[in-house]
Amino acid sequence: MTTADVVGQDQPAPPAEETPAGLPGLYRRALDNVKSGNLGVLPIALGIVFIVVFFSFKATNFFTGNNFDNIIIQMAGTAMLAYGVVFVLLLGEIDLSISYVAGIGALTVAELQLAGSSHHINGLLAMVVAVAICAAIGGLQGSIVAFVGVPSFVVTLAGFLIWQGVILQVLEQPGSIIIQDRWINYTASYFFSDEAGWIIAAVITAIYAVTVLGSVLGKRRAGIAIGNPGLVIAKLVGVAVASFGTVAICNHARVPHGLPLAGVLVVIFLVVLTFLAKRTTFGRHVYAVGGNAEAARRAGINVARIRILVFMISGAMAAIGGIILAANVNSVDLNFGGGTLLLNSIAAAVIGGVSLFGGRGEVRAAFLGALVIATVSNGLNTAGYQTGVIYVVTGVILLLAVTLDTIARRLQVRSGR
């Protein structure tokens, strides 16, 4: 560093090895992030703001409380599936079965809530059973990947066909099952009162603030450099504005009125799964296996266990997403799990910045990606465009996001080694 301080000012020194110390912290950090192939949330956050502003001018009913409620509920199912996709992609694997595993989850709750049938149970319990079944399905697929070594693409492609077949077989006679259980339907159609909405926004902001404060204090106690305070405060303000702003808009909706439970569920899972990925040994090992499975194995990590657990998470999240999607239409029918659900879920994670090659990405990517997809599709719909246009635009956004990701990766390779 001593020599770098002298020579590093004007001549391009080998990157990262001898970085000039004089650069302002924020710029320096951003540069480091770009170098390491981590663009952060900025591009996608700007993208979402642009999309919202664009459609607000384009379509008169876009920027309304009711439409925001719609967007939240529309994104909820995809976001839940995409959370699972993030973990699978972090390993460098793929799970193509999630849309029909979601279907199995929805079918399970629908069967179990059927009043008058011999297997009728409480709606809440039915949801727990459905999640457990789908986690087991994920565990089974993951075991085949981890122990036998069959590529996850093939295993889950088989799962895609098998679980679709099961749904078709079970629903062949009734065609569809109506969901009447209120607990199940609440996942997509419960709205909080104004006051409850404000309290939820306050709680979310407080939890985030306490977490950030805790980590800053922990670092100070250990005498470690703390990140840029300006950036920390900017993020805190961003979270507060986003949560209170969302509640304010939702509280202006007429009927249904208020913040939807689905949105709160999406945020709860965002927080819990982010914690799991970033703050626990399990999460650390997921990143390690995705980055270099052989190094992880030599470091004593049980790679097979990690793989199986990740596929179980994928299955469980698929079930939760499936339940919300079914609750949104109060039924499960023959087509459930088809259409764009699978590809939208994977696209959501990728648009948010999760690498397909493993080891790089965040849980929040799924949240942001699902939000982009839901907002674009809702906006185009509101503006009067047909499904074809929605697909084309979603495809273009996916391509742009992945191109950006690939360029970031190439920069990373160039700056390293």
Added chain:
Amino acid sequence: MDGTPLLQLRSITKSFGSVQALSDVDFAVQSGEVMALVGDNGAGKSTLVKCIAGTHSPDSGEILFEGNEVQIHGPKDAAKLGIEVVYQDLALCDNLDVVQNMYLGREAHDRLQRLKEPIMEQRTAETLKSLAVTTISSIRQPVATLSGGQRQSVAVAKAVQWNSKLVILDEPTAALGVAQTEQVLALVRRLAEQGLAVVIISHNLHDVFETATRITVLRLGRNVGLFEREKTTPNEVVHAITAGVPTKVSGITPTAGATS
């Protein structure tokens, strides 16, 4: 030092099917010395290291650690004894930062499996400082952004921070430039100065003569020489590597020309 080698291998034999990878090989390393293990491709260096690391178990022969006979059945047994192996390209996860790599698989955590980041960051900084690894500007940057020499330094630091007594380096300078090679070799010498036993496997005799106190030469799975660096020349070692005659070497008595 009482003269008992930290690690001693006696008459190690290992074959894979009809291929005799090691026959009657002796090997010993003391604390505070750098022992080079050299030989041509197929000489049995890797197999010998794998026997020490527990990846292979020898067909016959005994392994003594601190004078006691031990059985090593896997990397975990080796780590428990204080033996760490640094493989050339397989030690680090590029996507994780320096701290995360240093603690990979042995993260500091509480009962709820929550990571204790501040402790890990603090101790990583201390370890790197104690090894005089000063070129890394931030220990929170991903390993992918480091140069080859820095990566190797991190891999070595990772191996030694667990109170290890013996560190085995497999071709530590294979992919490095001149300046970075010097950086890593200096680190290797420092490890020995700090009292660790170091085994360095290398094709590069320059590296060997820069760091090693003694040199063990294998050829076709047999001992063909044990040299003291100060009393030999690269030519002599090259001769042993390419045309050495099997010599049963016992203990630390140098043969093949050099006298002690």
